[in-house]
Amino acid sequence: MAPPRQRKHVNASPPVQLVGPQPVAGSSSAADDSSTSITGVTVSVHPVWPDMQFTQGELFFECTLFLYSVLALFLQYLNIYKTLWWLPKSYWHYSMKFHLINPYFLSCVGLLLGWRVTKCFWKTITELVATIAADKSTFVQSTLTVIEYAIVKTPLMTLIVTSFLFSFSRICHDFPFNSVMYFFHPLILYVVVFYSELVGRWRRFRKAFAEWCSNDIDIAQLVDRSIEPPPAQLDLDSVLHMCSSNPVQIREEVSLLLEDMYLRLKRSLFAGVSTAFLSIFLPCVFVPYKTSLGVPQKVLVDEAWESELCIVVALTAFSLYITYLMPLNYLDLLHRSAVHLGTWDQIEGPKIGQTGQAKKMSIALEIVRKKVFGMIIVHTPVGKKKKKIKSFIIVRNGYYTRNQCLHWAPSPWVAQCLYSEGETVQMPDGRCYRARGSPSLRTVAAEPGCPEHDKFYMFCGRPCTLINGMCIFEGALIVAQFWMLVLTTDWQHIVTLVLLMFANYLLLAKLFKDKVILGRIYEPSPEDLALIQQIQQENRMAH
Secondary structure (H helix, E strand, C coil): CCCCCCEEEECCCCCCCCCCCCCCCCCCCCCHEEECCEEECCCCCCCCCCCCCCCCCHHHHHHHHHHHHHHHHHHHHHCCCCCCCCCCCCCCCCCEEEHHCHHHHHHHHHHHHHHHHHHHHHHHHHHHHHHHHCCCCCCHHHHHHHHHHHHHHHHHHHHHHHHHHHHHHHHHHHHHHHHHHHHHHHHHHHHHHHHHHHHHHHHHHHHHHHHCCCCCCCCHHHHHHCCCCCCCCCCCEEECCCCCCCHHHHHHHHHHHHHHHEEEEEHHHHHHHHHHHHHHHHHHHHHCCCCCCCCCCCCCCCCCHHHHHHHHHHHHHHHHHHHCCCCCHHHHHHHHHHHHCCCEEEEECCCCCCHHHHHHHHHHHHHHCCCEEEEEEEEECCCCCCEEEEEEEEEECEEEECCCCCCCCCEEECCCCEEEECEECCCCCCCEEECCCCCCCCCEEECCCHHHHHHHHHCCCCCCCHHHHHHHHHHHHHHHHHHHHHCCCCHHHHHHHHHHHHHHHHHHHHHHHHHHHHHHHHHHHHHHHHHHHHHHHHHHHHH
């Protein structure tokens, strides 16, 4: 059993008191919400989650995705090398022309599809040995390290690398150079998808190399920095959300989560496209073009069907990977950060230079001096469709009408301030915004006009938005496959779609289960509330 890991927060600093401009009377106050600061203790606005398992093991998932890719590869061979085995006078007694399948190509593709499984197995062995060697003597640790590399890792990697190189050399001998170059397309895709990560790694290497040239570091440190692993995604078992009222901390947490979410999306995209490329597209490229005697031959490939099948496999693999990388606790982490972030709505306001700065400052100081109590907006019907709006800003000794405050502009946005819902700010470019917070918190820490903050709140502001989108995506994919099944008449197409749709059915069931769990936690039904109250009463009586 692995030792427990120390839990840490996305925000490293403790929660602080509510800061920023105080809301006027009559507006939504942060102290009136479910998140308050009482005697220096911040009360969380988020519901308590039950003790449940959110994700499956990484090795188990990678094996599952590998089996799906192998199934897709087998079905692709069935579509390419099918026979007329059902005819009474058929020369074929099997459903496939096995003699046309190149075993060396099959070996290369299988090893490439199982690369993530091999990498995950390597990581599992490392963690297992580290767990066993914990708190042991130096001799035992050295012995375990020798066993790890001499008995497990070195023979495993030697077998995999030699098998791939031998099979790839045979492919280079049996197929033309143009076909062999298709094996390098996933590498090009990796560079395109992870370009920013590769550029960052290259810059770190250049910096380390410059330090080595100036004798600031030795060669061992240079090698360590060169083989530094790529940026890892957040460990959901050791990262927690902290309910902070510091807007700078909230924006830092959102930036970290956005970067992590983009990384997960890119990894899912690469996994989906590479799986479809290796299991569906490459078998169409490496079809035999001559017999064993050197006679030219041609294998007919239905390009339209293969394109549809490639899209289906890519989208299914992508949905499988994104569902694994975005479990329930990760979606909840995104939603909790979006609740604290809030958003801004752009409104019409006075432009820069439209009014005198002295007049704005004098009216603003007078309102502050008389201690603003609140604002009342009176709607007076005029005709049937239009309404005349009169605004009154109430102060201690009277009020100012809209005409009196016409030249009063919103206050400039301050990055260190936490704004309440309904407050208006003005950016340096003259654009004005009104704060719109989450219904459970009603405070805003986002930067006005920031597209990333707006998108983050749009997709994560509600707890079920992302899971609903994933359910709709998976349902649409199932409907598309079912429609393809209705339109097809070939037996191999029917077998392919029926077998591939099982993965989508299971994934949709899992997503719908997650949606129900999220909905019951954040929007409990009256029966759930009654059950919670009953349990609380029983606990009180027991104590």
